Structures are given as C-alpha cells and as structure tokens.
Amino acid sequence: MAAGFCGLDDRKGARILMEIEEFKRRLAEAGLKPTDAAVQQMYAALPLIEAMRARVNRNYDMADEPAATFNARLGQ
Amino acid sequence: MSGDNLCRLTIQEAAPMLQRREISPVELTEAFLARIEELNQTLAAYVCVTSDLARTQAKQAEQEIGNGQYRGPMHGVPIGLKDIYATKGIATTASSHLHVNRIPDADAEATARLAAAGAVLLGKLTTHEFAFGGPSWDLPTPPARNPWNPDHFTGGSSSGSGAAAAAGLAMGTLGSDTAGSIRMPAFFCGIAGLKPTYGRVSRRGVTPLAFSLDHCGPMTWSVADCALMMNAIAGYDPKDPASANLPVPDHAATLDDGVKGKRIGLIKHFYDGDIQAAEPIKLAMAAAAKTFESLGAHVEEVTLPSLRDFHACNFVIMLAEAYAIHQASITKTPEKYGEILRDRMMLASFITGYDYVQATRMRTSLKAAVDTALSKYDFLLTAGGPTPAPKLEQMPKFYVFENPLLTSPFNVSGHPVLSVCNGFSDAKLPVGMQIVGRPFDEAGVLAAGQAFEQATPFRNERPMMQ
Numbered sequence: 001m002a003a004g005f006c007g008l009d010d011r012k013g014a015r016i017l018m019e020i021e022e023f024k025r026r027l028a029e030a031g032l033k034p035t036d037a038a039v040q041q042m043y044a045a046l047p048l049i050e051a052m053r054a055r056v057n058r059n060y061d062m063a064d065e066p067a068a069t070f071n072a073r074l075g076q
Numbered sequence: 077m078s079g080d081n082l083c084r085l086t087i088q089e090a091a092p093m094l095q096r097r098e099i100s101p102v103e104l105t106e107a108f109l110a111r112i113e114e115l116n117q118t119l120a121a122y123v124c125v126t127s128d129l130a131r132t133q134a135k136q137a138e139q140e141i142g143n144g145q146y147r148g149p150m151h152g153v154p155i156g157l158k159d160i161y162a163t164k165g166i167a168t169t170a171s172s173h174l175h176v177n178r179i180p181d182a183d184a185e186a187t188a189r190l191a192a193a194g195a196v197l198l199g200k201l202t203t204h205e206f207a208f209g210g211p212s213w214d215l216p217t218p219p220a221r222n223p224w225n226p227d228h229f230t231g232g233s234s235s236g237s238g239a240a241a242a243a244g245l246a247m248g249t250l251g252s253d254t255a256g257s258i259r260m261p262a263f264f265c266g267i268a269g270l271k272p273t274y275g276r277v278s279r280r281g282v283t284p285l286a287f288s289l290d291h292c293g294p295m296t297w298s299v300a301d302c303a304l305m306m307n308a309i310a311g312y313d314p315k316d317p318a319s320a321n322l323p324v325p326d327h328a329a330t331l332d333d334g335v336k337g338k339r340i341g342l343i344k345h346f347y348d349g350d351i352q353a354a355e356p357i358k359l360a361m362a363a364a365a366k367t368f369e370s371l372g373a374h375v376e377e378v379t380l381p382s383l384r385d386f387h388a389c390n391f392v393i394m395l396a397e398a399y400a401i402h403q404a405s406i407t408k409t410p411e412k413y414g415e416i417l418r419d420r421m422m423l424a425s426f427i428t429g430y431d432y433v434q435a436t437r438m439r440t441s442l443k444a445a446v447d448t449a450l451s452k453y454d455f456l457l458t459a460g461g462p463t464p465a466p467k468l469e470q471m472p473k474f475y476v477f478e479n480p481l482l483t484s485p486f487n488v489s490g491h492p493v494l495s496v497c498n499g500f501s502d503a504k505l506p507v508g509m510q511i512v513g514r515p516f517d518e519a520g521v522l523a524a525g526q527a528f529e530q531a532t533p534f535r536n537e538r539p540m541m542q
Contacts, residue, residue: 030425031407038415041473042423048477049395049423055388056435066436067443068288 018046079107083244084541087301090247091149094141101141101152105134105196108154112198112245115540118226121239123159123217125199126166130154133196140194149304149328151194156246158237159200160207160283161187161292170283171215172205174405174412184281185316186250186292186309193308198246202236207252207285208398209417210235211471219468222264223539224505228465231260233285237295238265243540244297248305252282253291255390255476256483259510262295262495263460266506266534268525269295270302271483273516274490275320277306278313286397287318288436289390289487298535299496299525303327306518325519333523336372340365340524341453343380346482350383353462353482360499360507361459364528368457371527378449378456380485386442387480390488392435395424416473423474439488446489446512455524456512458482460495464505486512494521497534506534 023043027034034042082104085093093099109127116122137152157163160170162180164187169175183191191197202220204210210232211219220235222228223243230238234251238261241249251258253271262269270293277292284290294305306327313319342365347353365375380386399421406413406421413421449456459482472478486493491512498509511528513521529535 027422027425030422032422032425033407033410034419034422038419038422042419045423045474045477046426048474049426052388052391052477053427053431055385056392056431056438058434058438060434060437064437065440066433067439068433068436 079110080541082107083111084538085247086298087149087153087247087296087304088298090153091304094152095146097141101134101137101196102131104152105130105154105198108198108246115243115245118221119223119239119243119245120202120218120220121236121243121245122156122199123169123171123202123236124167126197129166130196130198137194137196147194150190150308152196153247154196154198155190156198156201156237156240156249157187158203158234158249158251160203160252161250162281163187163197163200166200168200168283169216170206171203171210171217172413173216174409176216180281182281185278185313187281189309195308201234201240201249204233204235205414205417206283206402207233207254207257209414209420211468212414212416214414221468222465224266224465225503227467228505229264229468229471231264231465233257234261234295238262238267238269241265241267241295241297242538244538248294248296248301250292250309251295252285253293253487254285254289254394255487256481258291258293258295259460259483259493259495260481263508264465264506266497266508266539267295267297268299268302269293269495270306270518270522271486271493272306272310272518273320273492275318276492276516276518277309278316278319280313280316284401286394288397289394291487297538299494299522299529300328300331302494303331303522310518320516322516327519327522330519330523331526334371334527335368335524338373338454338524339452340368340373340375341378341449341456342375343456343458344377345379346383347459347462351462351480353459354464356464356499356501357459357462357507361509364498364509365457367528367531371531375457378453380449381442381445383480383482383485385438386485386488389435389438389442390481390484391477392427392431393439396427396432399424399427419473442485443489446485446491450491450514455521458510458512460508460510464501464503464507483510486510491515492518492521494525496525496528498528498532499534
C-alpha cells in the first residue's frame with residue numbers, strides 16, 4: 001500500500017484508493033468532527049470497510065430484488 | 077436450601093418447587109440479590125439493580141401462588157434484562173451517556189410479557205453501547221467480565237446477560253442479536269442462547285441497532301430454560317411491523333423429542349476453510365458431530381456461500397441502518413458517545429445508499445442458500461466462534477470489521493439458532509456451537525440442543541460456584 005493512501009484489493013482485484021485528505025474532507029462533509037488521532041485510526045481501518053463494500057457490490061441481474069422489497073401487507 | 081444452592085437452580089428445576097411452595101419467590105429473590113451484591117463488583121454484569129421492585133414483585137408472586145393463582149413456569153422467577161429493553165419508570169441507558177437519563181414511560185413488549193408471566197426483575201444488564209460499541213471503559217459503567225475468568229471477555233453485546241446467566245446472578249436473561257450479540261456471549265460464557273427467527277419475538281421497545289437484523293431472545297444456563305422463557309416472550313405483536321402473525325408452539329413440550337433420524341448438515345468450511353478456528357474449536361465440533369450421530373442423527377458436511385460473504389452483507393446493512401439511527405446525535409453531540417461506537421459510526425458514514433441496496437440484494441441470495449440447505453437437512457451445525465474468550469483488554473477497536481463472525485450468516489438469513497456449550501479449552505474457558513433450524517422451528521433447535529446437553533457433561537460445572 002502506498003504511503004498516504006488507503007487501498008485494498010476487492011475480490012476482482014480492482015484497487016480503490018483514497019488519500020487521507022479526501023478521507024478527512026468526506027468526514028467533514030458528513031458533519032463529523034473526529035480528533036486527529038481518531039482520523040488516523042479510522043483511516044487505517046478504512047480498508048476493512050472497503051473490503052466489505054467490494055464484496056457486496058456484484059454484477060446483479062437488473063431484476064434481482066433486494067431483501068428489503070416493500071411489502072404493503074407489513075404493518076397491517 | 078442455602079442461597080448459593082438456590083442460585084444454582086435452573087428455571088426448570090425451580091418452577092415446580094415454586095408452584096408447590098417448597099421455595100418462595102421472596103427467598104429466591106433475596107438469594108439472587110445477595111449474590112449480585114457479592115459478585116457484581118467483580119463481574120459488572122448489572123448496571124442497575126432494582127432491589128425494591130424485585131422484592132415487591134417477589135412478594136406479590138408469593139401471595140398469588142399462595143392463593144392458587146399460579147401463572148406458569150416464570151412465576152416468581154428472578155430475571156435480568158439487557159439495558160436496551162425499555163422498563164417503565166426505570167432508566168434504560170443502552171450503556172451510553174447519551175441515554176443515561178432516559179426513563180421510558182412504557183415497557184418493551186418482551187419486558188411486559190415477562191412481567192405478565194410473573195417474572196421478578198432483578199435489574200438491568202450491561203451492554204456494549206447501543207448494542208455495538210464495546211468493550212469500552214469510557215461509558216457510564218465498565219464492561220462486564222467473564223465468570224470463568226474475569227480477565228477475559230464475555231463477548232458482546234449482551235455482555236451482562238451472558239455473565240449473569242453463567243454466574244447465577246439471574247435465572248434467565250434477555251439479550252439481543254444483530255450480528256451475534258446473544259450467541260457470542262453464550263459461547264464465551266458457556267451458556268445457552270437462542271436467537272429466534274426474525275419476527276418471532278417482538279423488538280418493540282428495544283433500542284434498535286439495525287432494524288432488519290435485530291433479534292430478541294433468551295440467554296440461560298440450560299437449553300430447557302431458553303424454552304421456558306420463549307414460551308413467555310414469543311408471539312405476534314401487531315405494533316412491531318416485523319412481527320410474524322403465526323401460531324407459537326409450546327417450546328417445552330417437545331424438548332425431549334431427541335434427534336433420532338434427523339439429518340444434520342455440518343458447515344465445516346465456515347470455521348475450517350473460510351477462516352481457521354483454533355484447534356479446541358475444531359476438536360469440539362468434531363466431537364459434537366459424533367455425539368449427534370451417537371444419538372441417532374445423520375451428520376454430513378454441507379457447503380454454503382463463503383462466511384465472508386455473509387459477514388460483509390451483515391455489516392454493510394448493519395452499519396447503514398445504525399448510521400441512519402445515530403447520524404443526528406453523532407454529528408451534534410459526539411462527546412456523548414464512547415470512542416469505540418463513535419469511531420465505528422463515523423466509518424459507517426462511508427457506506428453509500430448503493431452499497432446498502434446491493435447488500436440487501438445479496439441478502440436475498442444468501443437467505444435462499446440457507447433455505448436450500450435446510451430443505452435437505454433438519455438442522456445445520458457450525459461453530460459459534462473462532463477462539464475461546466480472549467482477554468478483555470486485548471479487544472481492538474475495529475475487530476468486528478476485521479474478523480468474520482461465525483454468527484453473522486443467520487442474522488442475514490433470519491433463521492433460528494441456538495448456541496450451546498460444547499466443550500472447554502485447556503485454560504478452562506468454554507466454547508460453543510450453533511444449531512440452526514428452519515424458520516420458526518425454535519422448538520426443533522431447542523430439542524436438538526436439549527438432546528446434546530443431556531448427552532454431554534458440560535453442565536456439570538458452573539463458574540464461581542463451589
């Protein structure tokens with residue numbers, strides 16, 4: 001992993017990179033104000049999140065339904 | 077009967093004694109309050125002990141039983157609730173500074189059902205912050221400790237529930253399970269813990285972590301006691317939108333049905349392939365499979381999708397739903413959160429709406445894979461965790477992202493799972509396994525767990541009891 005970058009290999013080998021400045025910017029845009037120490041720790045852990053994201057993002061068929069499909073009977 | 081002997085009783089043993097008035101709910105409650113007084117400083121299982129309420133409820137139970145108004149096996153039985161179950165007039169803090177002054181004006185549905193069954197509330201039990209952030213030392217109360225060795229982790233997030241049920245600080249407890257929070261403490265503390273089918277037990281009034289993954293269920297010393305608690309709490313709640321409107325069987329009636337002729341699929345690759353569990357776990361699973369075969373079941377290996385797929389699906393959905401719940405508070409008052417939950421939630425902000433929908437699409441196929449396996453087998457069997465309980469201070473902040481949880485698959489799929497103790501490590505720490513059943517077949521997994529428990533010696537010794 002290049003210094004200053006958070007990277008990972010997803011299951012197809014694609015590489016996702018985010019510089020720490022971009023990481024900080026996105027936290028700030030979300031209204032989050034972590035300490036510098038927390039930023040460093042979270043940035044180091046970001047590949048774990050990115051690995052999980054990569055694993056769920058597959059080539060689904062257009063008609064593949066989510067488990068959360070709305071059901072009008074619920075709540076009746 | 078001495079206090080410690082009273083606290084050693086299971087619900088199944090105590091209930092007929094209470095009904096016959098051989099013991100009284102008052103003496104039973106006093107025994108548990110004394111034991112909590114003695115051990116809670118070490119174990120930190122309770123965040124709040126409701127002594128006055130417990131004595132009042134015990135006295136009422138004693139009078140009712142004396143008057144011939146016996147309500148059933150939970151009548152006069154002292155229990156504890158994870159501190160995310162709303163209790164009317166009693167602080168329900170989720171072990172967070174954010175909710176430290178929260179006094180609900182109504183009981184959670186499960187709380188109310190246990191009260192209606194005549195149970196005696198001893199107090200509220202330690203949880204990881206909002207059932208996700210822990211073990212932490214910057215919360216209103218310290219983390220619970222493992223009764224088998226207080227230097228070790230109880231598992232989370234129903235940490236106090238696990239410690240209390242193991243150490244005899246309550247006859248039964250309730251926990252909640254979004255990625256394994258009933259089953260991991262059951263595994264580490266050597267008790268029985270049931271994650272029912274999604275929709276079987278009402279979530280209403282229980283502080284949510286992730287709406288589509290949260291399950292409520294019992295944690296007890298014995299399998300039979302899980303069945304008795306399920307009889308009190310299971311069933312349709314029209315005010316919980318996920319509640320299933322289905323009949324509920326008597327979970328205790330079929331406990332002794334055994335496993336003769338049952339087909340069991342062993343998901344070995346979860347713990348010996350997708351991840352590598354420690355040797356005591358693998359040995360305990362091999363021995364458990366042999367035990368089931370000796371009881372007349374047919375056990376063979378079955379393959380499901382990778383454990384890592386289930387774990388990713390579980391956590392992407394959980395983080396997205398949890399962030400939706402906490403976003404407003406975490407941006408406005410981050411200082412009210414413990415560091416672990418705050419930082420985990422900040423990382424959750426990197427999960428996108430696209431990720432969430434894709435994870436729910438993946439969930440559909442993963443659930444179908446479990447259903448397919450259970451069309452061939454009556455039960456599935458796998459390990460409950462990768463190692464015996466680690467030391468409490470060794471838990472890294474982001475361990476739940478790093479290591480796939482063996483419990484995750486069945487939060488994704490919603491199937492009922494019973495965690496039971498299936499051995500001990502050389503260091504005398506318990507290990508456990510999961511018995512998975514078809515949707516709403518809690519009675520079946522309990523019967524399988526009961527057969528295993530009766531055939532093995534793992535209930536012979538209890539921690540902190542001479």
